[in-house]
Structures are given as structure tokens and as C-alpha cells.
Amino acid sequence: MSRFTSEAAFLACIDRHFPNEHPHMVRGRGDDCAVLACPERMSLSSDLFLEGIHFRCSYFSPADIGYKSLAVNLSDLAASGAVPLGFSLGLMVPPADREEASADPAEGVVGGADAQCVLNGAPMGTEAYWDAFFEGMAELAREHGVALTGGDLSKAPVLGVSVSVWGGPAASEQGSVPFLHRSVAKAGDVVFITGDFGLARIGLMALESMGRDAENLYPRAVRAHLRPVPRVADGQAIARYAAVQGGEPRMGLMDLSDGLARDLPRLVGTDKGSQLCVELEIPEEAVHEEIATYCLANDLHALEQATLGGEDYALVGTCPPEWLEGLRTVLPGVRVLGHVAKGDVHMLNGMPWEPCGFDHFA
Known part of the structure; x- marks a missing residue:
């Protein structure tokens, strides 16, 4: 050898x-x-x-x-x-x-x-x-x-x-496209996602308890943790769409690395004193079936685990509501999670929601 x-x-x-x-x-x-x-x-x-x-x-x-x-x-x-x-x-x-x-x-x-x-x-x-x-x-x-x-x-x-x-920068018919970033949201903007959320956390927990045998029961979740897909083409499509709209930057975007609960406040600039919060409406059926199956078998709350989970590397963003229809034409898989509001209390399905998730030093 x-x-x-x-x-x-x-x-x-x-x-x-x-x-x-x-x-x-x-x-x-x-x-x-x-x-x-x-x-x-x-x-x-x-x-x-x-x-x-x-x-x-x-x-x-x-x-x-x-x-x-x-x-x-x-x-x-x-x-x-x-x-x-x-x-x-x-x-x-x-x-x-x-x-x-x-x-x-x-x-x-x-x-x-x-x-x-x-x-x-x-x-x-x-x-x-x-x-x-x-x-x-x-x-x-x-x-x-x-x-x-x-x-x-x-x-x-x-x-x-x-x-x-x-x-x-991505190219378009009008020339180079501006890069996207966080903290451009305004009250009333929609919060959207392209990709899954929470799957990688379930993959991690299953791998920790079962090793690679977890692939037999939770193949999508395990792959989400081991082989996440960087959504490069989606990001470029979103950037091109935002550039066509013109005017001041109004498309916010980041990748989902530390979980919805921690990343969405960063997306809307809560950590930078924006005085904005997110109000999410996520029905239980929006959670991937492997998350629901794992949580049922392990006495866990599926939506809680899905929103805490990091390392999914989906793209989450904010944009004016009038941009949503056009954005869905460019990316049909875009899903709305909620909207941006004034205030400092984040809400999930009508209940206060703490911005916790993965932290390297916690």
C-alpha cells in the first residue's frame, strides 16, 4: 500500500x-x-x-x-x-x-x-x-x-x-451584474428561499447515531449533510433579475449555513441595528418528509429542528413583493417563507422566535 x-x-x-x-x-x-x-x-x-x-x-x-x-x-x-x-x-x-x-x-x-x-x-x-x-x-x-x-x-x-x-460578476445583456449582499431589506419585503432547509441537520443527527447506515433510512438528509449543492446558478439568476429592476439595491441574499433561526436576522440586518424583524408562516407540511419521519421516530418537533438546522446552503433572500412574480418566472422553485416587518421580535407562525442556531463558540 x-x-x-x-x-x-x-x-x-x-x-x-x-x-x-x-x-x-x-x-x-x-x-x-x-x-x-x-x-x-x-x-x-x-x-x-x-x-x-x-x-x-x-x-x-x-x-x-x-x-x-x-x-x-x-x-x-x-x-x-x-x-x-x-x-x-x-x-x-x-x-x-x-x-x-x-x-x-x-x-x-x-x-x-x-x-x-x-x-x-x-x-x-x-x-x-x-x-x-x-x-x-x-x-x-x-x-x-x-x-x-x-x-x-x-x-x-x-x-x-x-x-x-x-x-x-455575472454577465447580462446590459453588462456586468452587481454583486448581491445582505441588509437591504425594508418592512413589507418578502422573505424567500430556493432550496431545502433543515435536511442537513437531520442528516448530521442520523449519521451521528447510525453511521453510514443512516443512508438507508434518510438518503436525502445524509446527502444534504455530506454533499451539499452550492446553488451557484440560482445566485447568478437572482443577481441578473435584480439588476434588470434597476434603482437602489433591493434584493438581499445569503446562503443558509447556520440555520434559518440564526441567519434570517442577519439577512435583514437585525445585528446591525436595522430595527427590522422577520415574520414567518411555515406550515408543518412545508417540512421535508425525511425531517418529519426522523423527528417522529425520535420524539422531536419537526419544524423546530428544521429552522434550527444549519449547513443546508440553500439561498435565502428578501425582495419587494412586486418582484416576486418575476423572480418565480426566473426560478420556479422559489418559496415564500414570510415577510419583513418593523420591530425586534422575530415571529414564527404567530409565536415569538429566538434567533438561535449554530454558533462556533457557543
């Missing part, structure tokens, strides 16, 4: 999966800096993806880890309506012979290093493991046409992935 024992082995593996010539690079990997072919304006985002904090190797395959570490960054570009161009990769690699302590699933994802970092019997230090990791990442990079421009490698106590991604 071939083992990786040097930085050169990692770099050779990276080169097998990521071309070093790309339309978005003037000069690629191999120098101290890459030279990028950049538009006048760029949208930039970075995310960390750390073992024991964001994922467990016991149920994330190496391909899943590679895929998701890039996907969560591309989702940020989707929220700005950007066209993905490139990314850099920082990789923290634990020693192949480390003595690992199994994390306690009862404590959630946060925990120690995972003792089961293997792929069909191939441990993390092997070529097979890292081939699968980089192919999972490269699969998504090819789908979105992004270039790996460079990065860094280091030994570390646990596996960690740091990705920085950037993109340019």
Missing part, C-alpha cells in the same frame, strides 16, 4: 487532479505566487473545515471531505451572485501513525480526532486516501470551472482544510 511520506508526493497528487493551465490563471502553481486573470471587481470568501469540529472521518469519506470543503465556499459566491473563478487550498495533514481518540457522538460534531480515518481499509497516510480526497474536490471544481491556483501544506494534529475562493 503506497504511503505519502513527503510534500512532493502531495504536490504530485494535486497535479494529477487539478490542471496547472487554466483560463483564469496567467501563471499557475509552482512559483511563490500565482498570477490570476481577474475581472475589475471580485467577490472573495474563505472557510475552514476542521476534523472534529465540522466533520468526522468515521462517516465522511475522503471524497466527501474534499467535496464539501470546496462546496461551502462556492455557496458563499452563490450568495453574492458571482461566477466562480478560482480558489487556493491550505491543507493540514495529521501524521499517518497518530494515536487518535474517538469522539463521543453524543456531544455532536465537536470533539476530538477521529479514529476511523480510512477508505476501504486505506488509512489517511496512503495514496488511495488522498487520491479520493482530491478527486472529490476536483469533481466540484470541474463542474464550476474553477482553478486551483496554489496554497500551502503542513503537518497538524488533525485534518483541516482551509479554502479561499473568488469569483467575478
Whole structure:
């Protein structure tokens, strides 16, 4: 079984999966800096993806880890309506012979290093493991046409992935489209979503209690957690539609990473003193059937779990109500969750609703 024992082995593996010539690079990997072919304006985002904090190797395959570490960054570009161009990769690699302590699933994802970092019997230090990791990442990079421009490698106590991604403005017949952002809502605007909410949380809880056997009962939820789909095309379509409307920015957008309960107040600028709140009307039947099934089997409230759940990477937005019909023409899957109102008390189905959800430091 071939083992990786040097930085050169990692770099050779990276080169097998990521071309070093790309339309978005003037000069690629191999120098101290890459030279990028950049538009006048760029949208930039970075995310960390750390073992024991964001994922467990016991149920994330190496391909899943590679895929998701890039996907969560591309989702940020989707929220700005950007066209993905490139990314850099920082990789923290634990020693192949480390003595690992199994994390306690009862404590959630946060925990120690995972003792089961293997792929069909191939441990993390092997070529097979890292081939699968980089192919999972490269699969998504090819789908979105992004270039790996460079990065860094280091030994570390646990596996960690740091990705920085950037993109340019979408194009339209009128020229470049402005990027979208949060905190443009006004009272009376509708709150909408494209994609599912709450599924990834159910996938996480099922994986924690059942391992990969959870796929047999909750396939959509498990896939939502392991392989979230960055809604890049949706974000660009929303940005183009907003640009056609003209005038001041009135389309707010963000991706759903920490759950509706925490992210929607951020979307309307509650955290920045906007004095706005959200009033949601979400019927029980709007919750995905796998959420309802899991919650029934585990004595949980389905709507509560759905609104607390993060990592769905759906897009949530606000816009004037008169824009809604046209937006649905562009994106037929758009669903209305409620509306924006004046005040500081968020409401869900007529009841006060606390803005709680995932917090890295809670």
C-alpha cells in the first residue's frame, strides 16, 4: 500500500487532479505566487473545515471531505451572485501513525480526532486516501470551472482544510451584474428561499447515531449533510433579475449555513441595528418528509429542528413583493417563507422566535 511520506508526493497528487493551465490563471502553481486573470471587481470568501469540529472521518469519506470543503465556499459566491473563478487550498495533514481518540457522538460534531480515518481499509497516510480526497474536490471544481491556483501544506494534529475562493460578476445583456449582499431589506419585503432547509441537520443527527447506515433510512438528509449543492446558478439568476429592476439595491441574499433561526436576522440586518424583524408562516407540511419521519421516530418537533438546522446552503433572500412574480418566472422553485416587518421580535407562525442556531463558540 503506497504511503505519502513527503510534500512532493502531495504536490504530485494535486497535479494529477487539478490542471496547472487554466483560463483564469496567467501563471499557475509552482512559483511563490500565482498570477490570476481577474475581472475589475471580485467577490472573495474563505472557510475552514476542521476534523472534529465540522466533520468526522468515521462517516465522511475522503471524497466527501474534499467535496464539501470546496462546496461551502462556492455557496458563499452563490450568495453574492458571482461566477466562480478560482480558489487556493491550505491543507493540514495529521501524521499517518497518530494515536487518535474517538469522539463521543453524543456531544455532536465537536470533539476530538477521529479514529476511523480510512477508505476501504486505506488509512489517511496512503495514496488511495488522498487520491479520493482530491478527486472529490476536483469533481466540484470541474463542474464550476474553477482553478486551483496554489496554497500551502503542513503537518497538524488533525485534518483541516482551509479554502479561499473568488469569483467575478455575472454577465447580462446590459453588462456586468452587481454583486448581491445582505441588509437591504425594508418592512413589507418578502422573505424567500430556493432550496431545502433543515435536511442537513437531520442528516448530521442520523449519521451521528447510525453511521453510514443512516443512508438507508434518510438518503436525502445524509446527502444534504455530506454533499451539499452550492446553488451557484440560482445566485447568478437572482443577481441578473435584480439588476434588470434597476434603482437602489433591493434584493438581499445569503446562503443558509447556520440555520434559518440564526441567519434570517442577519439577512435583514437585525445585528446591525436595522430595527427590522422577520415574520414567518411555515406550515408543518412545508417540512421535508425525511425531517418529519426522523423527528417522529425520535420524539422531536419537526419544524423546530428544521429552522434550527444549519449547513443546508440553500439561498435565502428578501425582495419587494412586486418582484416576486418575476423572480418565480426566473426560478420556479422559489418559496415564500414570510415577510419583513418593523420591530425586534422575530415571529414564527404567530409565536415569538429566538434567533438561535449554530454558533462556533457557543
